[in-house]
Amino acid sequence: MASLMKEFTKGLWKELPPFRLVLGLCPTLAVTNTANNGLGMGAAVIFVLALSNVIISLVRNIIPKKVRIVCFIAIAASLVVAVEMLMQAFAYPLYEQLGIFVPLIVVNCIILGRAEAFAAKNPPLLSLADGLGMGIGFTLSLTFLGAIRESFGAGTLFGVSLFGPDFEPFTFMVQAPGAFVCLGLILAGMNYLNIWQAKRKGIELDPNFDAGCSGCGACKAMDKLAAQKKLERLQPAKG
Amino acid sequence: METFLLFISAIFVNNIVLAQYLGNCPYLGCSKEKGVAFGMGAAVIFVTIMATLFTHIIQQYVLFPFHLAYLQTIVFILVIAALVQFVEMFLKKMVPPLYKSLGIFLPLITTNCAVLGVAILVQRKEYDLVTSVIYAVAAATGFLLALILMAGIRERFEVTRIPRSMRGVPIGLVMAGLMSLAFMAFKGMIA
Numbered sequence: 001m002a003s004l005m006k007e008f009t010k011g012l013w014k015e016l017p018p019f020r021l022v023l024g025l026c027p028t029l030a031v032t033n034t035a036n037n038g039l040g041m042g043a044a045v046i047f048v049l050a051l052s053n054v055i056i057s058l059v060r061n062i063i064p065k066k067v068r069i070v071c072f073i074a075i076a077a078s079l080v081v082a083v084e085m086l087m088q089a090f091a092y093p094l095y096e097q098l099g100i101f102v103p104l105i106v107v108n109c110i111i112l113g114r115a116e117a118f119a120a121k122n123p124p125l126l127s128l129a130d131g132l133g134m135g136i137g138f139t140l141s142l143t144f145l146g147a148i149r150e151s152f153g154a155g156t157l158f159g160v161s162l163f164g165p166d167f168e169p170f171t172f173m174v175q176a177p178g179a180f181v182c183l184g185l186i187l188a189g190m191n192y193l194n195i196w197q198a199k200r201k202g203i204e205l206d207p208n209f210d211a212g213c214s215g216c217g218a219c220k221a222m223d224k225l226a227a228q229k230k231l232e233r234l235q236p237a238k239g
Numbered sequence: 240m241e242t243f244l245l246f247i248s249a250i251f252v253n254n255i256v257l258a259q260y261l262g263n264c265p266y267l268g269c270s271k272e273k274g275v276a277f278g279m280g281a282a283v284i285f286v287t288i289m290a291t292l293f294t295h296i297i298q299q300y301v302l303f304p305f306h307l308a309y310l311q312t313i314v315f316i317l318v319i320a321a322l323v324q325f326v327e328m329f330l331k332k333m334v335p336p337l338y339k340s341l342g343i344f345l346p347l348i349t350t351n352c353a354v355l356g357v358a359i360l361v362q363r364k365e366y367d368l369v370t371s372v373i374y375a376v377a378a379a380t381g382f383l384l385a386l387i388l389m390a391g392i393r394e395r396f397e398v399t400r401i402p403r404s405m406r407g408v409p410i411g412l413v414m415a416g417l418m419s420l421a422f423m424a425f426k427g428m429i430a
Contacts (some may be wrong), residue, residue: 022408025267026352030260070320077313085309100359103312107352109264148309176258177420183410192404 042139
């Protein structure tokens with residue numbers, strides 16, 4: 001029970017997906033022009049993530065290691081198709097608003113990241129807790145970012161006017177540049193908090209400390225390659 | 240003329256990374272070195288064109304006639320995954336030099352949302368086959384452009400004193416915001 005709670009709560013703060021693990025940036029940027037859209041996107045992700053975690057965990061011992069990624073993608077894709085149809089039936093305006101980002105949940109790194117990092121190694125119940133926690137953390141983050149952008153960019157929150165009719169909306173915030181800058185500043189804030197906490201506890205932080213997307217190995221492979229290329233470039237100069 | 244406008248607008252005005260928020264993970268992850276950025280961009284161009292072509296044909300000649308359009312997402316992602324595998328095997332056998340430069344990027348592209356995004360986008364906009372492929376070329380070129388610009392700027396970051404909490408992804412995102420702001424100026428060019 002205690003471990004169930006632990007897996008559930010880590011997604012809410014310690015490993016908050018978009019802000020701490022830096023996973024699933026595309027939807028985080030794209031659908032947070034209003035708080036409502038963020039909430040809707042989050043709900044769809046909770047559904048897919050929790051179920052895909054459970055299913056993957058159930059079949060984790062059957063899937064051959066070599067084709068596991070394709071299997072994970074196929075499982076996630078079937079769930080996304082289910083979400084698409086549910087949204088078309090019960091929340092059509094939201095479905096229209098989110099546009100292509102509903103089908104793109106398939107390639108959201110949160111789904112594959114959690115499948116690889118957690119569900120493929122743990123029993124179903126724990127995986128469910130992990131999926132729910134991560135999904136709820138993702139939803140809260142999206143709603144938070146959406147609330148900031150909506151309240152500055154349109155002067156409303158969940159469609160309710162905040163500052164009265166005299167407010168001049170800061171349109172930058174609801175457009176693409178505002179999304180990037182806003183998320184960047186939030187991430188910087190999270191990093192600042194991390195550094196401050198580490199200093200208070202007297203822990204030395206890793207000097208190469210970088211909030212990278214730890215879920216998918218893609219960036220790490222790239223980093224290695226970049227470092228290698230740099231070395232090659234430097235070598236002749238040294239020799 | 241219209242096609243030309245579509246081409247230009249997909250590269251600059253509706254840039255896939257900076258205006259449509261697609262492919263952000265490689266945009267931030269693979270932009271630390273110009274050579275890597277170029278390799279990734281080239282691989283994305285290659286796969287996006289192939290994927291759009293194949294998914295378009297499948298959508299028009301398999302999914303629509305058999306009333307299976309609701310399976311679009313699952314079919315497209317599996318087609319892309321299979322395609323990437325085939326391209327990798329083909330290049331390895333037939334064009335080893337190209338494989339050497341693009342090979343490592345190919346497996347990463349399966350889960351790049353720019354590829355699936357473009358494939359779905361052209362279906363939603365109901366472009367015909369030729370227009371779809373042109374759009375795919377333009378969108379992927381826009382991705383390459385954004386990636387290389389970002390890599391160029393990021394190489395300067397290494398010799399710059401950045402506040403510790405801003406290092407890495409946060410400064411990258413703020414930079415992307417400024418670039419996106421600059422790219423918004425291209426809107427006047429088309430309209």
